[in-house]
Amino acid sequence: MPDQIPFVDYLVLGDQPHLVANECTTCGARFFDRRNACASCFATEFKKVDVPTEGEVRAFTIVSMAAPGIPVPFVSATIDCQGTSVRANIINCDPTPEAVTLGMKVRLATYVLGDKGGVDAIGFGFEPVS
Amino acid sequence: MASDDVWILGIKMTKFGKYPDKDITDLAADATMAALADGGVTMKDVQLLAYGNLVGGTQGQSLQKQVGQTGIPVYNVANACATGATALRVAYMAIKAGEIDTGLAVGVEKLAGAGLLAGGSRGAEKDEWTPEGRFGAVAPVDGRIGTETMPGVFAQIGMEYGHKYGGTSFELFAKISEKNHAHSTLNPLAAYSKRFTLEQIMGDIMISYPNTRPMCSANCDGAAAAVLVSDAKLKTLSKEQQRRAVKISASILTTDPWEEACQVLPNVNTLTRNAAKQAYEKAGIGPEDLDLVELHDCFATAELVHYDNLMLCEEGGAADFFNSGATWRDGKTPVNVSGGLESKGHPIAATGIANVWEIAHHLRGEAGDRQIEGAKVGLAHVIGLGSACGIHVLEKSGL
Numbered sequence: 001m002p003d004q005i006p007f008v009d010y011l012v013l014g015d016q017p018h019l020v021a022n023e024c025t026t027c028g029a030r031f032f033d034r035r036n037a038c039a040s041c042f043a044t045e046f047k048k049v050d051v052p053t054e055g056e057v058r059a060f061t062i063v064s065m066a067a068p069g070i071p072v073p074f075v076s077a078t079i080d081c082q083g084t085s086v087r088a089n090i091i092n093c094d095p096t097p098e099a100v101t102l103g104m105k106v107r108l109a110t111y112v113l114g115d116k117g118g119v120d121a122i123g124f125g126f127e128p129v130s
Numbered sequence: 131m132a133s134d135d136v137w138i139l140g141i142k143m144t145k146f147g148k149y150p151d152k153d154i155t156d157l158a159a160d161a162t163m164a165a166l167a168d169g170g171v172t173m174k175d176v177q178l179l180a181y182g183n184l185v186g187g188t189q190g191q192s193l194q195k196q197v198g199q200t201g202i203p204v205y206n207v208a209n210a211c212a213t214g215a216t217a218l219r220v221a222y223m224a225i226k227a228g229e230i231d232t233g234l235a236v237g238v239e240k241l242a243g244a245g246l247l248a249g250g251s252r253g254a255e256k257d258e259w260t261p262e263g264r265f266g267a268v269a270p271v272d273g274r275i276g277t278e279t280m281p282g283v284f285a286q287i288g289m290e291y292g293h294k295y296g297g298t299s300f301e302l303f304a305k306i307s308e309k310n311h312a313h314s315t316l317n318p319l320a321a322y323s324k325r326f327t328l329e330q331i332m333g334d335i336m337i338s339y340p341n342t343r344p345m346c347s348a349n350c351d352g353a354a355a356a357v358l359v360s361d362a363k364l365k366t367l368s369k370e371q372q373r374r375a376v377k378i379s380a381s382i383l384t385t386d387p388w389e390e391a392c393q394v395l396p397n398v399n400t401l402t403r404n405a406a407k408q409a410y411e412k413a414g415i416g417p418e419d420l421d422l423v424e425l426h427d428c429f430a431t432a433e434l435v436h437y438d439n440l441m442l443c444e445e446g447g448a449a450d451f452f453n454s455g456a457t458w459r460d461g462k463t464p465v466n467v468s469g470g471l472e473s474k475g476h477p478i479a480a481t482g483i484a485n486v487w488e489i490a491h492h493l494r495g496e497a498g499d500r501q502i503e504g505a506k507v508g509l510a511h512v513i514g515l516g517s518a519c520g521i522h523v524l525e526k527s528g529l
Contacts, residue, residue, distance in 0.1 A: 005259045007274065009266030031393060033264035040388040058293055059395060061285035062339035063277045065246060070273035076282050078290065078395045085391035087276040097300070097339060102293040113269065121259050121268050 007113055007123040008032075017110045017124065018053050021084060022046040030084050053108040054129065055081035060102070062095050075100050079126050091125030105129040132362035136225045137375040138524070139232075139359045139367070140169020143484040146321040146352035146475035148242040154186045158193045158238040161353035161480075165234070169357040170371050173198030176357070177230035180205045180220035182213035182237040182479035185244075193236060210514025211428065213237060214354065214482025215383070219520065221358045222381045231363040237484075238353035239477035245349075246279050281338035281346050281429055283515065286395055288340070288431025291438070297449030298434065300340040304331045307345040307430040307472055309458055314469025316459075316500035321350040321475030345430035350475035354483035373529040376490040379413035379507075380523040385516075398432070398513050402439035405519045409509070410441075413523040417441045420463055421505040422492055424485040426513045427470040437465070440511060459502065467492075467500055485510035486522050493526040 006013050010020050010032045021030040026043035030051075037044050060077035075090035077100075091109060093099050106126035113123035142164035144157055152160075158181075166172055181190030181204060190204035209216040214237030221233030259268035272278040292298030308328050314320040326334075326344055334342040359367075364375055384405040386397055410416055417440060425440060427433035434448050442463050443451035451457070457465035468474045468488040471481065489508035491497045506526045513519045 005261075005268055007268055008271070009261055029388065029390070033393075034266075039393070059286040059290035061277065061282045061289065061341075062336075063273070063279065063282045064336045064338060065281070066273055066277065066279060067246065072273075074273060074277075076276035076286065078276075078286060078391065083390070085394040087394045089274065089276060102289060113274070116256075117258050119259055123274055 003119045004122050005119055007121055011122070011124050013110070013122055017108060019051040019086060019108065019124070020048045021051050023049040051084050051086065052082040055079040055086065055106060055126070057090070057100065057102055057104045057106060058085070060090065060100055062097065062100070077126065079106060089125040090127070092127035132360070132365055134226065135361040136222050136378045137359050137361065137364050138356050138378060138486070138490055139171065139364065139371060139375055140165045140167070140357040141355070141483070141487045141490050142168050143319060143354035143480065143487045144352050145319045146350045146477060146484070149240070149351045154183055154188050154238055154240050155192045155196055157240070157351060157353040158183070158236050159196045161238065161355035162193060162197050162234065162236055165355035165357050170367070171232065171357060173200055175232045176200070176234045177202055178205070178221060178224050178233040179203070180207055180217035180233065180235045182207050182217040183239060184208055184210065184213045184479045186238070186240055190236065209518045210516045211426065211478050212383070212482055212512045212514035212518035212520040213479040214484070215512045215520025215522065216482065216518065218356060218483055218486060218522065219381045219383050222378060225358055225360045231360040233358045234355065235358065235483060236353065236355040237479035237482060239479045240351045241349040241477055242351045243349070246281070277338070279338060280515070281341045283396060284429040284432045285338045285341050287398055288429070288434055290395065291435045291448065295446040295449070300332065301328070302449055302452070303340050303345060303430045303434065304328055304342070306427070306433050306452060307331050310427060310466050310470035310472045311344060313459055313467050313500070314473035317469050317474060320469045320473050321348050322473045323469065341429050341431055345472060347428045347471035347476035348473065350477055352475060352477035352480045352484065354480045354487055356483055356486065369529065373527055374494050375527050376493050377525040377527065378522060379415060379525045380409040380521065382409045382412070382521045384408070384519045396515050396517055398517060399435060399439050401517055401519045402436060402511065402513060403441070405521045406440045409521040409523050415507055415523055419507050420509050422464045422467055422489065422502045422508045423511070424466055424468060424488050424508070425511040427466055427472055428476060430472065433465070433470070436511065440509065459500070464502055467502060482512040482520055485512060486524065489524045493524060
């Protein structure tokens with residue numbers, strides 16, 4: 001098995017891939033990026049928390065026109081993972097309004113995004129639970 | 131005794147469209163000189179220039195070099211699609227602060243032929259995976275973790291509203307676009323003034339479901355400018371100038387307060403609602419008093435949510451409100467009688483002043499074929515992602 005690297009640093013690989021958030025220890029606000037301080041309460045202490053891998057589609061669009069080099073169509077969505085919102089593509093699903101619906105139950109899935117020097121970059125999306 | 135009211139003395143927008151033979155400064159100068167003439171003043175009277183040109187990156191000083199270098203301070207402002215409204219508010223605040231009695235705000239953009247705005251922030255590919263940026267991404271994220279494109283972001287904002295309250299569909303969003311394109315046929319300054327059938331709109335090129343091409347704001351060239359004066363200054367001017375002056379009853383600018391999800395999908399709702407509340411309170415006017423509204427329909431999916439955010443309807447009732455016909459020009463609260471950004475066009479930094487011009491044009495009773503009869507109060511709204519929301523409430527002169 002080749003070496004792997006996660007596409008983003010908030011994706012944790014292994015037997016049970018999942019996302020992690022930076023949670024403010026004062027107010028509980030969650031963020032996925034590197035933080036200077038909390039945007040909600042201005043505190044500066046954070047802890048890593050696991051984000052549930054199942055959720056539902058709260059908003060989506062099917063992108064047919066994108067910047068050069070980006071394969072279309074694809075589904076961009078906001079997933080409500082039991083109270084933590086996540087931005088992701090819907091994958092392993094037809095990119096049509098018939099196949100993707102608001103409120104649809106989805107779960108985290110990973111895929112090989114590319115290979116460089118024998119190392120696979122692993123991306124993530126959410127797929128329908130069916 | 132003068133009050134501390136601030137007035138629009140002169141205001142103009144250029145026709146929006148394509149100007150291959152004019153540069154940014156030409157367009158800014160056209161709008162500026164027209165606004166000064168409209169107000170019956172010259173650059174000699176102007177004590178401050180607030181200037182916005184978001185994409186082109188020019189400065190107000192270039193405009194001064196063509197229309198009048200008088201040594202006044204220039205504030206070059208940038209605030210995404212709220213840039214024009216921000217320039218207007220800078221001039222407004224300087225008058226409110228008592229520092230000046232006459233200020234000029236200008237917004238200008240050349241965007242004809244520009245494609246998708248935003249998206250595609252893809253760096254150069256490297257030989258090995260190297261985590262970069264605040265997410266430690268080893269490759270560009272646009273297209274892999276959702277979309278950065280504006281049609282896609284605002285499509286999700288409309289869909290999110292539908293998920294929360296129900297009543298939305300591809301057809302409903304397309305009908306909003308149908309209304310605005312129908313309105314545009316009466317606006318000689320619109321970049322596009324062609325009526326579309328619902329079938330044409332739904333059958334056009336899909337950009338980002340449910341937004342097809344005619345449901346997206348039109349990239350184009352254009353400029354708008356406004357001359358603002360204090361109440362004391364206005365009282366020294368002619369009766370005709372006083373009659374045509376339009377009162378700025380509220381000038382509000384907000385940003386998005388932190389809420390869960392707001393850094394995942396931009397929340398354009400709370401900051402607009404906050405701005406609307408402040409504007410209505412400051413103006414002593416309620417949404418039911420508005421004779422017309424120009425709101426930021428950068429995409430058809432956006433117009434729907436702002437009916438609710440501006441409290442033109444009950445919370446959650448935007449679809450029913452639209453279906454009642456309320457926002458057509460003969461409805462209870464006409465929205466975007468100019469044709470909106472989808473047909474009038476959206477030269478970004480000009481938009482926040484051009485919207486105010488549209489309202490002022492009706493309040494002055496000068497809107498010709500598209501005049502909303504007896505208009506006395508109007509509201510102009512813009513939103514820039516990031517986010518910034520600008521709202522101006524305007525009232526007809528009592529004279």
